[in-house]
Each structure stands twice: as C-alpha cells, then as structure tokens.
Amino acid sequence: MENAQQEKNWYVVVTYPNLERKALLNLLKNNFIAFLPLQKVQRKWSDRKKTIEIPLFPNYLFININEKDRFEALDIYGVKRYVTFGGRPAFISETDILNIKRIVESVDLYIEHSLVKGDAVKIIGGPFKDMIGILFKKSGQARFGIRVESMNQTLSIEICHTLIRKVF
Template identity: 45%
Template sequence: MNSINVPNSKWYVVYTYPNYEKKVQSIFLRSNIPCFLPVQTVIRNWSDRKKAVEIPLFPNYIFVYADHKTKYQVLNVYGVSRYVSSNGAPVTISENEIDVIKKLMVVPGIVVERKVDAGDLVEITDGAFEGIKGVVFKKSSKSRLGIKIRGINQFLSIEIGMSSIKKCEIKI
C-alpha cells in the first residue's frame, strides 16, 4: 500500500509473532492502517505436489505508516509483539528505503542476506535500479549487490553485472 500524506506520519517497523505477518497485515488493512508487507513467491515441495506460496521477505516484520495516535492502535493488534526500536525509540524507515524494497521485489532471485561481509560501496549506473547504492559481495561465485535496510539491520541482494556498477565513496 502506498503511504498517504498524513501529517507527522512515518514508516515504522513492527515485530510480529512467528507466522503472523499476513494476519497482522489483514487486520491493519481492515482498520485502515497503511502498511507494507514485502513478500516473495517460493516453490514448496509436499509429498504429493509442488506449490508456489508467498512468504514474507523479512520474517516477523511488517512496515506500518503511522502517526502518534495510530502508533498506539498498532500495538493493540493481536499478533503484534512490539515496535523494533533503537536506544528506546521506535525505528523509522525512510520513504526512499520503502521504495527501494518495492523496486527490488520485482527482481527474480532476490535473497535476504542475514550477514554481509565488508566490501566496496557501489552505485548502480544503468537500468531500472540506476542510482541505488549498496555493498558488493560474492555468493556461490556470483556477483551480488546488497542493499541494507537500516531499521531492521537486514540486507536485500540482487545479481548485478560488474559493468553496471561504479565504486563510490559516499556513505550508504
């Protein structure tokens, strides 16, 4: 869901009970609370069949666009554990980071990286993702670009050709 211009509203990260992300999203939508649950389609194998299912890109996390009043409503939703916080304050995510996640979700083979080794800071120089900055790292002998989502300290990664990036000195 796109954020709406509500004064003093920001994107926050909510931590949910295990496997409650979609239930929480449904309650938020019924309550007119703008939210964003990034999902990815994966193939699951059962003994008798294979099925494509949507799973959360970030297990146990959902993003919510809330003002001061709505922040407290969110905590009353069954399935919400707490806000992700840092130094005692709820973590906010920029509109730009939400847009980056939305753009990257259309890329096949996106992987959430739990740990990324230090590498070169780069910027994509062409294509649909031009201007996105990230960290280059290797995985299974493929070049990947990791984009850090600061609020939840996780990384998204995509395969990228080395000719489509340039080294940058700007802090990400």
C-alpha cells in the same frame, strides 16, 4: 510539537510468528497504511514442488503512522511490538520503503535461503543460463563449479547468488 505528531513515518512492527499476513489484514481493516513485502520460494513436498509467497522479513512488517496514533496499532491482533533503537521506535525512510517495494515488484524476486556448499544448482540468468553445477561456497557471491563431463574437467566461476536455484 503538534506538527511533528501529525507527520507520518514508516515504522517497523514485530508480529507474532506466522501472523504477518493476519496482522497486515487487521491493520488494513482498521484503516492503517501497512506494507508486508513478500518473496517467492519454491518448496518441495514428497509429491510435488510448489512456488509460494512468504514474508521477505519474517515476523516484521511496516506501518505508516503518525506518532499520536502509534500505540493504537499495538491493539491490533498479530502485532506484538515496535522495533526500537535507543528506546525509540525505529522508522524507515520513504525512500527505503520505495526501494523495497521496487525490489518486491520486480519480475521475479526469488531468494534461496537453503543453499549450502555442495548443493547441485542451476544458473537461471546471464551467459551461463541453464547450466547445472555444484556450489563450492556461499557468500555474497557464490563460487560455482561447472562439471564438463566430456573433458573430465570442472570450471569454477563467481556468480551472484540471486542467479542460482537449487536443483531438486
């Protein structure tokens, strides 16, 4: 039992809204090992567009802690509670945390949440890079239409949603 309490696991922590970074900083200041995956998104204001970093999982972060010290983290400003399953705190495997870190650290993690059917989008990778078209449907794969004006035709292709960006 003593050994099990000393073993550290990655737990999922719920934060108060928009306090993910503050909770992370407070956890780190108190010598906890914590991880907040961030993603880049492009936001448009009336006068400019700006790329900002936001949490990949809003209101969640990960903390590597042993069972004995688990309750101490709840005293940290910004931390609300642990995610639980069946009354027990949910923990994530080290492999899953490493995979999330690898994805976040990849060249450009950019997730577009605001795409809807009918949006004008641009392909940012692959053989159709820089083509602009209309999004026909949104799912794991997006149906993308490319309008060829000179022929008065529309071509339709399936493309991964990570390869398209909204055209503002």
